[in-house]
Amino acid sequence: MPRNSEFRVYNYINQSLRDIGWDTRNPSKHDGGEIYTQNEALQHPELKKYLGAKKPENVILVENGIFWAVEAKAEHKEIEQAVEEAKEYAGLINQSKKVKCLFATGVAGNSNETYLVETFFFNAGKWQRVKINDFETTGFIDREQARQIIFSKEANIKDQEIPEELFIAKANTINEILHKGAINKKNRARVIASLLLALVNDEYLRISQDPTTLIEDINARVRALLRKYNKENFAQEIAISLPLSKDNHVKNRKALIDCIQELKNLNIKSAINSGSDILGQFYEIFLKYANDAKEIGIVLTPRHITQFACKALNITEKDYVFDPTCGTGGFLVSALDAIKKNAPNYVNDFKNSHIYGMEQDPEIVALALVNMIFRGDGNSNIYEGNCFDNRFIKSGGNFKKIKNTPDSFDVKNNFITRVLMNPPFALDEEEYTFVEQALSQMAPNGFLFAVVPTSTMTSTSDGRGEITWRNNMLKRHTLKAVVKLSDELFQPNANKGTYGIVIEAWKPHENQKVLWAIMDDGFTMKKAKRLPSENLPSNINLISETIRDFLVFGKKPKDKPRIIQSSEIRFDDILDCGAEAYIDDDIGNNINISSTTSNLFQSLMLQKQRHSK
DSSP states (O other): OOOOOOEEEEEHHHHHHHHTTTSSSSSSSTOOOEEEEGGGGGHHHHHHHHHHHOOOOOEEETTTEEEEEEEEEESSGGHHHHHHHHHHHHHHHHOSOOOOOEEEEEEEEEETEEEEEEEEEETTTTTEOETTTTESSOOOOOHHHHHHHHHHHHHEEEEEEEOOOHHHHHHHHHHHHHTTTTTTTHHHHHHHHHHHHSSSOOOSSOOSSSSHHHHHHHHHHHHHHHHHHHHHHHHHHHOOOOOOSSEEEEEHHHHHHHHHHHHTTTHHHHHHHHEEEEHHHHHHHHHHHHOTTTTTOOOOHHHHHHHHHHHHOOOOTTOOOEEEEOOTTHHHHHHHHHHHHHHGGGGGHHHHEEEEEEEEEEHHHHHHHHHHTTTTTTTTTTEESOOTTTEEEETTTTTEEOOOOGGOOGGGGGGGGEEEEOOOOSSSSSSHHHHHHTTTEEEEEEEEEEEEEEHEEESSTTTTTTHHHHHHHHHHSSSEEEOOOOOTTTTOOOOOOOOEEEETTTTEEEEOOOEEEEEOSSSEEEETTTEESSOOOOHHHHHHHHHHHHSSOOOOOOTTTTTTTEEEEEOSSSSSOOOTTTOOHHHHHTTTHHHHHOOEEEEEEEEHHHEEE
């Protein structure tokens, strides 16, 4: 078979660097340029002096006087050679007293079998493999990441996330690749899940030229990994299959290869271990194209809200966390991330016996399992099933799932201390029934956080039983906090207004004061996606810290005009439990009719304060 040309690797390197923000122009000819290609490096006097006639594929200008050598080869088997040659080029440059080459990258492969990328950092006389979030990188790193490594002198960068706009762009690219590969809209999330599992233990996935063999190899890897964690029954839910038409087999194979490459370029292992629900975000984007999200009631919870809930409820390593409608595991991912940051020595125990989830869609359960496997939690207690038909209990010192029957309920057997949930909208069951079922499984004095539609807390008629539920709930439990969330929170997938509510289990409400709050999260719509804005103020940290201090330390909330107030519930015929009804400031009620108006108001107030100083 004819040998692939190294020349074909150049386009891959150039495009990959451009995608993550590097200026790929020649620095000798263009202000702001950062990439020398082959002979161009010799235009730099100091590089020419020490490289002589040698020409790396690329030399990257990281910052003034600090460089990065890149060498390319055309076959996977040559990756070690590419790395060693890049290190040799760096060694030559490092003889200089004026400049240094602190990074070396080997690239090997071709578009028909993917590209391997290995990057090393030179520190204290040794080369160290570059990692992000404890995982070796499989793609290039961006400028800020390189500079962070230089500044910290650590080859492992912690707490790194994919920039939101880059992720959205890549997810849309992957969706387009799958579309061209004749992969059905409804199957795209499972394809990504399978590819991720196939890459878990070995990013050097053997790429067969035969489409059938490639898919069989991917599915076999998935089954083997799930079998290791006693979850093999979910393999069929994410198994990849060839298109029925043989005419589509070749382009299907190309789509799988291109997707694997895009995932590697994203340093996907590192990204999934950042605390973000990356799989959930993929699923959300693919659902949008499949027009399925509204039909099946799936509205994925934004990460800043899952983090808000974990902080407000003060999740610790001693808690037992349950999400009865866990979806792809966004709340559970944030809970695990909180323990990683605040109690790292307890992470393994927390993963093994402190996280519980239930989801009735088997394909989504499989995605949640992928999420947890990537976080080292293949034995996770995430189960397929209807949350109304099952419950978790403590029996004989063990925790187990049992069928939910009238005889199975005994609060003494409840062990769940924290519930985090966003019940599905638009289903036959009312949202409050999910909340009630979760409360029934909680230990006394445990805290529940739920995202619910505004009608659950404010309806003026009892046609859906919401007023009756509020009355009955308060006889058994205590309403601790109600937070008005942004009206745009779930756009463009859903337009319902929502509250974040906090309930203390098995403690009658009586005359307790409730913390009422109106949140401005500082996000704005941009290209049909809600993204953080540098120009809009946010009170999300203020509210989460106030709720935490109120719940955990019993600290009386300090009223903040238009944002936070505590007062007793007005027990009348309607029993309105919406935050707006208890925030005294009339302007506060008006400005929160829409988050856009609210954000504008706060921006103007902030500017006024700045000018008055």
